[in-house]
Amino acid sequence: MVQALIVHKDRLPQPQKMHQAAQYVRMSTDYQKYSIENQAVVIAAYAELHKLTIVRTYRDEGESGLKIENRTGLTELIDDVQSGRIEFGHLLVFDVSRWGRFQDVDESAHYEFICRKAGVKVAYCAEQFDNDGSLLSSIVKNIKRVMAAEFSQDRFDKLDAHRKWVNFHLENANRLREAFEDVGRRATLDQSTECLRIDNAVNICFRLAKWRKYGRQPPRWAMVGRVALQKGWVVALRMGENNEAVLDYLLLPSASLSFKSHVFSFSEDTRAAYKIERFQTFEALSRSLVERV
Known part of the structure; x- marks a missing residue:
């Protein structure tokens, strides 16, 4: 009877989850624009505007966006989402390229799909479009994924x-x-x-x-x-x-x-x-x- 009164984090009521968010931040270079601190500031402003409380941070610092290997933050995020061990209904990300600059552009789309399938809404806080599942947002995201992959390849070639x-x-x-x-x-x-x-x-x-x-x-x-x-x-x-x-x-x-x-x-x-x-x-x-x- 006592155990029945305990609310486990992975069993939070859905309305409560929808007011809570996790953030994923990644930086692989010393570009000031993509510093962890700058990403966190933009994400915090978005959370405040949409009345969301950030309850979890997944972080990859100094890791390349070309592969998921060695990216413990992203790996842990996907594992938690797939296992249901989450206390949030939103995932806040700085922009589309933070998933990674994968040469296969479907890979970053795959990770977003895993979150969406588990009922987690993904928001790109620095982008100029709403990730609302519309045809327009799908087209823009795909263009940005291609641009991220080309940017990575160009840097590699140089x-x-x-x-x-x-x-x-x-x-x-x-x-x-x-x-x-x-x-x-x-x-x-x-x-x-x-x-x-x-x-x-x-x-x-x-x-x-x-x-x-x-x-x-x-x-x-x-x-x-x-x-x-x-x-x-x-x-x-x-x-x-x-x-x-x-x-x-x-x-x-x-x-x-x-x-x-x-x-x-x-x-x-x-x-x-x-x-x-x-x-x-x-x-x-x-x-x-x-x-x-």
């Missing part, structure tokens, strides 16, 4: 291309190391910093100078300062239009670099002001550097 050119430039670093050793110099390459140290005294760091074009302005090239450069030289592989091929090779003293927000940018017009020398081939740059160091 990252893959970047790694290819970094590895290519590190091969140049090894060639320069051999050139110094051939003339009796001691040279060691630290691949973690992408820098070559000569006779434990002079540093030569290797960077990519990526092509950028803004409107009608002349093209510019940018180098990212991931780590503080030590005194010495910088060898830059300058990319051509759309960063699809090598344009030439640049040599400059590290003192010439002034990083703003970790990026050093220059144009062909400002190249001389930064004391940046241009070489058509890496062999020509290598010979010049071995002679002057």
Whole structure:
């Protein structure tokens, strides 16, 4: 008799569940727009507007949206919904892409369907449409899922291309190391910093100078300062239009670099002001550097 008076969380009356919500938040990058905090603020505002009380948070931080593996928050959410261990009737999500940027766009739709089938209403708090099951909302969601998948694929392709050119430039670093050793110099390459140290005294760091074009302005090239450069030289592989091929090779003293927000940018017009020398081939740059160091 006493047990009959206990209200279990997974057996809450339906009207009570419909005033309670869970939130799912995910961030895989350092983009401020998608920070956990920003998502929570938008979701909290939506909950207050619709008189919902958030009683549960499912969270995945620092996890890729390409696969469900290692995403304990989403996995736990789906398990709870399918088993009926839920005390909420709403699931609040920042936007459609928070389910994931799956290459199979039906996968994120599948997780929403699981929630809906269990009687949980899914709301996308930052989207400009109501997830009301209408034809329009279905079309918009599918478009956004496709966009999320394409965004992920585009980033993957760019990252893959970047790694290819970094590895290519590190091969140049090894060639320069051999050139110094051939003339009796001691040279060691630290691949973690992408820098070559000569006779434990002079540093030569290797960077990519990526092509950028803004409107009608002349093209510019940018180098990212991931780590503080030590005194010495910088060898830059300058990319051509759309960063699809090598344009030439640049040599400059590290003192010439002034990083703003970790990026050093220059144009062909400002190249001389930064004391940046241009070489058509890496062999020509290598010979010049071995002679002057």
